[in-house]
Amino acid sequence: MTSQNVPIGQRMRETREGTGHSQSKFAAMLGLSDRAYKNYELGKREVPLSTLIKFAQEFEVEFDWLVFGDQMQPKDAKLMNLAVQTSEATYALATDLKEKPMSIERYVKFFEYVLDQSRVKVSIPSHEARAVFELIRSENAK
The missing domain is CATH 1.10.260.40 (lambda repressor-like DNA-binding domains)
Structure with a gap:
């Protein structure tokens, strides 16, 4: 070795x-x-x-x-970019004027869940956010 x-x-x-x-x-x-x-x-x-x-x-x-090992691994930049995309997607949905506004606590959970799912599934944050938001909306309608 x-x-x-x-x-x-x-x-x-x-x-x-x-x-x-x-x-x-x-x-x-x-x-x-x-x-x-x-x-x-x-x-x-x-x-x-x-x-x-x-x-x-x-x-x-x-x-x-x-x-x-010469250069920094770009994963931090990728995660930061993913967080920005997630923030944009979740904020747009959470502040939709047609819906009841989310509490800060609920928004933080929403954001963290979407970010985690996007990272794990290697999926697009706006798609994950939309799916979770629709689930939340259907639960609120009950």
Whole structure:
């Protein structure tokens, strides 16, 4: 095991854990056996260049960051962008003049739920917000 393999594996693991997926899921997405992927994360096996390229493309991480750790991982920027989109979508629905205004507490729960669902499902916040809002509206109508 070389010291270079361990940091690459750690960055692979960090990326995977950020998505909430299992090693098995990532292995399948990359067309690898569970054992091979696990060994890459643990730094026990050198990751082939083709796998590193596919990993960077599939999971939208910077190749230089994955291999060398040189650049910051852009996940924080992606999360910030997702939060902005979620805020715009949820605020527009929560302040709709045709509906009874939401309390701050309820809006915070609405926002957090939509953000979480958009992140986990890798879906568009406005679609998630609309679906949740329709559910809330139908519950309020009862």
